[in-house]
Structure formats: structure tokens, C-alpha cells
Amino acid sequence: xxxxxxxxxxxxxxxxxxxxxxxxxxxxxxxxxxxxxxxxxxxxxxxxxxxxxxxxxxxxxxxxxxxxxxxxxxxxxxxxxxxxxxxxxxxxxxxxxxxxxxxxxxxxxxxxxxxxxxxxxxxxxxxxxxxxxxxxxxxxxxxxxxxxxxxxxxxxxxxxxxxxxxxxxxxxxxxxxxxxxxxxxxxxxxxxxxxxxxxxxxxxxxxxxxxxxxxxxxxxxxxxxxxxxxxxxxxxxxxxxxxxxxxxxxxxxxxxxxxxxxxxxxxxxxxxxxxxxxxxxxxxxxxxxxxxxxxxxxxxxxxxxxxxxxxxxxxxxxxxxxxxxxxxxxxx
Amino acid sequence: xxxxxxxxxxxxxxxxxxxxxxxxxxxxxxxxxxxxxxxxxxxxxxxxxxxxxxxxxxxxxxxxxxxxxxxxxxxxxxxxxxxxxxxxxxxxxxxxxxxxxxxxxxxxxxxxxxxxxxxxxxxxxxxxxxxxxxxxxxxxxxxxxxxxxxxxxxxxxxxxxxxxxxxxxxxxxxxxxxxxxxxxxxxxxxxxxxxxxxxxxxxxxxxxxxxxxxxxxxxxxxxxxxxxxxxxxxxxxxxxxxxxxxxxxxxxxxxxxxxxxxxxxxxxxxxxxxxxxxxxxxxxxxxxxxxxxxxxxxxxxxxxxxxxxxxxxxxxxxxxxxx
Numbered sequence: 001x002x003x004x005x006x007x008x009x010x011x012x013x014x015x016x017x018x019x020x021x022x023x024x025x026x027x028x029x030x031x032x033x034x035x036x037x038x039x040x041x042x043x044x045x046x047x048x049x050x051x052x053x054x055x056x057x058x059x060x061x062x063x064x065x066x067x068x069x070x071x072x073x074x075x076x077x078x079x080x081x082x083x084x085x086x087x088x089x090x091x092x093x094x095x096x097x098x099x100x101x102x103x104x105x106x107x108x109x110x111x112x113x114x115x116x117x118x119x120x121x122x123x124x125x126x127x128x129x130x131x132x133x134x135x136x137x138x139x140x141x142x143x144x145x146x147x148x149x150x151x152x153x154x155x156x157x158x159x160x161x162x163x164x165x166x167x168x169x170x171x172x173x174x175x176x177x178x179x180x181x182x183x184x185x186x187x188x189x190x191x192x193x194x195x196x197x198x199x200x201x202x203x204x205x206x207x208x209x210x211x212x213x214x215x216x217x218x219x220x221x222x223x224x225x226x227x228x229x230x231x232x233x234x235x236x237x238x239x240x241x242x243x244x245x246x247x248x249x250x251x252x253x254x255x256x257x258x259x260x261x262x263x264x265x266x267x268x269x270x271x272x273x274x275x276x277x278x279x280x281x282x283x284x285x286x287x288x289x290x291x292x293x294x295x296x297x298x299x300x301x302x303x304x305x306x307x308x309x310x311x312x313x314x315x316x317x318x319x320x321x322x323x324x325x326x327x328x329x330x331x332x
Numbered sequence: 333x334x335x336x337x338x339x340x341x342x343x344x345x346x347x348x349x350x351x352x353x354x355x356x357x358x359x360x361x362x363x364x365x366x367x368x369x370x371x372x373x374x375x376x377x378x379x380x381x382x383x384x385x386x387x388x389x390x391x392x393x394x395x396x397x398x399x400x401x402x403x404x405x406x407x408x409x410x411x412x413x414x415x416x417x418x419x420x421x422x423x424x425x426x427x428x429x430x431x432x433x434x435x436x437x438x439x440x441x442x443x444x445x446x447x448x449x450x451x452x453x454x455x456x457x458x459x460x461x462x463x464x465x466x467x468x469x470x471x472x473x474x475x476x477x478x479x480x481x482x483x484x485x486x487x488x489x490x491x492x493x494x495x496x497x498x499x500x501x502x503x504x505x506x507x508x509x510x511x512x513x514x515x516x517x518x519x520x521x522x523x524x525x526x527x528x529x530x531x532x533x534x535x536x537x538x539x540x541x542x543x544x545x546x547x548x549x550x551x552x553x554x555x556x557x558x559x560x561x562x563x564x565x566x567x568x569x570x571x572x573x574x575x576x577x578x579x580x581x582x583x584x585x586x587x588x589x590x591x592x593x594x595x596x597x598x599x600x601x602x603x604x605x606x607x608x609x610x611x612x613x614x615x616x617x618x619x620x621x622x623x624x625x626x627x628x629x630x631x632x633x634x635x636x637x638x639x640x641x642x643x644x645x646x647x648x649x650x651x652x653x654x655x
Contacts, residue, residue, distance in 0.1 A: 175488055179488065179494060185467055190465075192426065193463070196450055197475055197541055198451040201447065
């Protein structure tokens with residue numbers, strides 16, 4: 001087994017475009033769930049709206065890439081308003097139900113046969129990233145030889161992606177240290193108390209839903225751009241739940257939680273995948289076929305990941321960056 | 333207003349004189365008011381008419397008319413389920429009545445949302461204390477300040493736009509924390525405070541809103557006797573600062589001690605109104621709430637007899653253990 005290859009491939013994933021997408025999605029969830037206490041189970045829906053806006057504006061309607069970005073952001077705001085207006089006055093669970101359902105509706109709609117000419121059905125849309133690719137200043141593979149190497153386009157995606165992540169983290173930091181962020185955190189703790197102090201709780205929850213949704217939109221753009229293709233399969237419900245896993249690993253209500261969580265999550269997932277596929281390969285594998293065959297190896301990573309998440313929740317439920325003192329309060 | 337009241341210990345006699353004045357003033361203003369439900373007051377801050385709230389077939393609140401006098405401490409008493417907390421919720425916009433109108437300082441409040449009512453200066457606390465657990469004590473206080481420019485999304489990201497105001501709010505918060513003896517706890521999570529400290533924090537936080545009317549829902553519930561004394565002092569000091577206080581309470585000693593006016597409710601209706609002594613001797617209140625023997629205090633002879641019996645018992649048990 002080539003340990004160095006195993007390590008570098010895992011690192012490549014941990015720092016790569018996929019990790020960036022989940023990091024951005026988790027930053028949005030952090031605003032929703034970590035700071036405001038809103039249970040958004042439909043982050044994939046926000047991502048799909050933004051990603052498909054970009055792709056269809058360029059491919060289907062032949063308009064500008066930049067217009068696609070603007071429309072994507074605007075439609076995300078519209079989606080947040082549509083979801084928020086009826087549910088944010090109600091108990092927290094209603095938002096959870098509505099968001100998970102709407103994310104599925106959006107995915108089914110863009111994948112439907114009757115809208116094939118606009119959204120490309122299950123195959124999705126391609127070749128909408130020309131403007132983005134033309135901006136790429138890199139013409140050779142970049143990275144550290146023997147550790148991580150990206151092809152020029154991928155490296156461009158990674159650079160833009162981590163820049164977006166850094167900007168998003170800065171925005172979240174600036175917002176959450178302000179009195180505005182303090183109101184969000186107070187709403188997470190007790191809505192009625194905040195209302196009794198003269199704050200318009202509904203309006204703050206709406207602002208939070210929109211801002212977190214916009215970070216989700218960035219994740220949607222990156223999903224579309226990273227592989228220069230978009231399809232409904234990329235916005236299934238498990239996308240949202242992976243993003244929640246990322247958030248909880250890093251620690252909710254911490255600015256850098258999603259960043260660290262995303263890197264660790266994708267590093268581990270790739271590492272386990274490669275390890276088990278290597279360990280069951282060949283005539284005389286490390287793990288005998290009586291225990292695990294090559295076919296089973298690709299599934300076992302999710303089992304181990306689940307186990308790791310369980311252990312994390314038991315022994316460090318506040319995540320990597322969380323504050324132990326906060327847990328002591330919850331136990332009261 | 334509260335800021336300059338803080339810590340003027342150098343001038344205790346003046347403050348004490350000032351205090352008695354207020355209490356006398358408050359009761360004096362009410363001296364001409366009739367002792368009957370719905371009596372009109374000379375200077376009402378809250379006026380409510382025909383407030384009805386039904387939960388299915390149950391009429392929880394049915395108040396024909398009530399006025400709350402400005403600048404005095406009014407107690408709302410009554411048995412469990414009388415509708416006191418529901419009435420609180422209705423007045424503060426946390427619940428909507430099926431019928432009725434009410435006003436605060438002359439402004440009609442029908443259909444006004446809870447947060448706007450709080451901004452008008454009518455601030456409440458809760459029966460089950462609501463502190464913001466995972467925020468520090470100081471942050472709990474800062475949330476209370478109204479009109480913060482940093483609470484608007486567009487200004488929030490640029491700290492210089494709100495830093496000055498934040499500093500002033502922090503100073504005011506520290507003043508209040510000092511007054512409520514919580515200043516040493518400012519960095520602790522509010523969730524780590526004891527039950528009594530939470531009551532204090534909630535009251536202090538309500539004062540950050542700079543209210544005209546403070547509505548306290550069972551401020552003494554689950555508070556130890558020593559802390560109760562200091563809470564009593566704090567409630568009285570609110571009146572001295574020119575605020576109006578309306579509170580729900582079951583502790584009759586407290587009601588008798590600090591309230592200038594008492595309103596008794598039973599089964600959603602107001603059954604009696606008047607100064608503490610008058611209401612507590614009202615037969616309707618005794619029947620509905622207090623019970624016949626609430627007022628009989630132990631006489632000196634009774635106390636001595638109990639004391640002697642206890643001492644005998646102690647001696648007996650001591651002799652037993654020595655022998």
C-alpha cells in the first residue's frame with residue numbers, strides 16, 4: 001500500500017473543489033442553525049436555485065455569465081422569502097419541514113422531462129463556464145509536487161473557491177461580533193425574551209435566512225463551476241446532511257468551524273475510501289475476502305464515517321472549535 | 333434616569349427621605365379612588381376595556397374595565413388559573429384577545445406587535461425566567477438597549493459606526509449590574525447563574541429598555557428570603573426612579589409590603605380593587621384566594637409555647653444521646 005499516495009490523494013480532496021462547496025454550504029447553515037437556531041434542512045435547494053440559474057441563463061438563454069450570477073443571487077433571496085414568510089412566525093420545526101420539502105421539489109422540477117429544454121432533465125446542463133474558464137490566469141498544473149497537484153482549471157476553481165470562503169468567513173465574523181449578530185444569538189436562546197426587549201424577531205430571522213441562503217448560493221455556483229456541468233443528482237437531500245456533518249465536526253456558531261469541518265470531513269471520507277479499496281485489492285489483500293470484498297469496500301467508508309460522527313457527538317459534541325462551557329449549560 | 337440613581341450612598345438620608353416621599357405620593361394620589369373593580373384613577377398609564385380571551389370553551393380573561401395608575405406599584409393577585417399571566421400576555425402583545433381595546437399612555441395597542449409595545453416603554457419579565465443562556469451576563473444586558481444602530485444589517489459590519497453607542501450602552505449596563513450586584517458575574521454565561529440571580533438579571537435587562545411601565549410576572553417565585561429582601565428593594569427603587577410597576581405575585585407579605593394598589597382576579601374577572609389591606613380583608617378575595625386563616629399571625633404566647641416545646645424536645649434528645 002502506498003501510504004504517501006493515500007495521504008496526498010486525501011489531502012487533495014480535503015482542499016479541493018468539493019470541500020469548498022460543502023464549506024460554503026456549511027457557512028450558510030452556520031448562520032441559520034449555529035447563530036440563529038433556524039433548522040434549514042433544504043440548503044441543497046438554495047444551492048440548486050443558484051447553480052441552475054447560472055447554468056440555464058448561459059446555456060439555455062444564451063445570456064451573460066455575470067447576469068447568471070446576479071439572477072442566481074436574486075432568486076435565492078426570493079426563495080428565502082417564499083420559505084420564510086409563512087414559516088418564520090411559527091415554531092422552529094415548521095421551517096425544517098418546509099425547507100426539506102422545497103429542496104426536493106426544486107430538484108424534481110429541474111430534473112423533470114417536461115422542462116427538458118430549459119434544464120436538461122436528469123443529464124443537466126453543460127458548457128456554461130466559458131467566461132469563467134477564460135478568466136483563468138493559470139496555464140500549467142499548480143500545487144506542491146508529490147503532495148497536491150491540480151490541473152489549471154481545477155486550480156483556478158480552488159483559488160476562487162477559497163477566496164470566496166475567506167470572504168464569507170470575514171463577513172460572518174464582522175456580522176456576528178456586531179449588535180446585529182448579538183440579536184441573532186439571542187433569538188437562538190429565547191425568542192420571546194428578545195421580543196420582550198423590543199426587537200422585531202421575525203425580521204431578524206428573515207435576514208438570517210436570506211444571508212445564510214446567499215452563502216448556499218455561492219456553494220451552488222461552485223458546484224456548477226467545479227465540474228463545468230450541473231445535474232439534479234448534485235442537489236440531493238444528502239448534500240444538506242453532509243453540510244450539517246461538516247458544520248458539527250467543526251463546531252456550530254464558530255466562524256472557522258465550517259472550514260475546518262469541511263477539510264477534515266473530505267480528507268477522512270477519501271482516506272477511508274482509498275484505504276479500504278487498497279486493502280482489499282489484489283490476489284493477496286491486506287483484508288481477506290472472507291471479511292470484506294472489493295465491492296463492499298466502497299460502502300464501508302460511510303459506515304466508518306457514521307461511527308466517527310457518533311464518537312464525536314459523544315466525546316466532543318461541541319465540535320473541534322466549540323466551547324466546552326456552553327455544553328455545561330445545556331445539561332442544566 | 334436609572335444611571336444617576338446608582339450608588340449615591342454618600343447621601344443616604346436624602347435618598348431615604350426621597351423614598352418615603354414617593355411612597356406617600358403614590359398612595360396619596362390613590363386616596364380618592366373608589367375601592368371597587370374597574371375604579372377610575374386620576375392619572376392612568378394603562379386603560380383596558382372589555383378584554384376577553386377564550387381558549388376553546390374556557391374564558392380565561394374577561395376584564396370589563398381596568399386602569400393602572402402611573403407612578404405607583406400595583407399588584408395583581410389571584411388564585412392559579414385566574415388569568416393573571418394571560419392578562420399580562422394580552423397587554424404586552426404576546427397573545428391576542430378575542431375582544432377588547434387597551435391603551436398605554438393614551439396610545440391604543442390593539443393589533444400592535446409585542447416588540448413595538450416593548451419599544452413604547454411597556455416591558456415585561458416572565459414567570460419562567462428567560463435569560464439568554466449561552467450569552468454572557470453583559471451581553472444579555474446589551475441586547476436590552478433599544479435604538480442600536482449596530483442592530484441594522486447595513487451598519488453591523490462596520491464597527492466604527494456603532495462602537496461609540498456600544499460603549500455608552502456598556503457603561504449603562506455596568507451601572508445596572510452594579511446596582512443589582514451582578515457586576516462580578518459580567519463575563520459568565522447567563523445559563524450558569526442561580527435561579528435568583530437569573531431573576532435579578534432579567535429585571536436588570538428589562539431596565540436596559542428604559543421602560544415607563546415594568547411588568548413583573550412572579551418576581552419572587554423560587555427566590556430565597558435574603559434575596560427576596562433585596563428584590564423588594566429593587567422593585568421599590570423602580571418607583572422612585574419614576575417608573576410604574578405592575579406585578580403578579582403570590583407572596584402576600586411582599587404584596588402588603590410594597591404595593592400601593594392591589595387588583596384581585598378570579599376566574600378571569602377582576603373581583604376586587606383597593607389598597608392592600610382593604611383588598612385582603614375583602615370577603616370575595618378571601619373566599620376565592622386567600623382562605624379564612626391567611627391573616628392570623630402567631631401571637632407572642634403561641635410563639636413562646638412552640639419555642640418551649642422545641643427546647644424540651646432538644647434537651648430530651650441530648651440527654652438520651654449522653655446517657
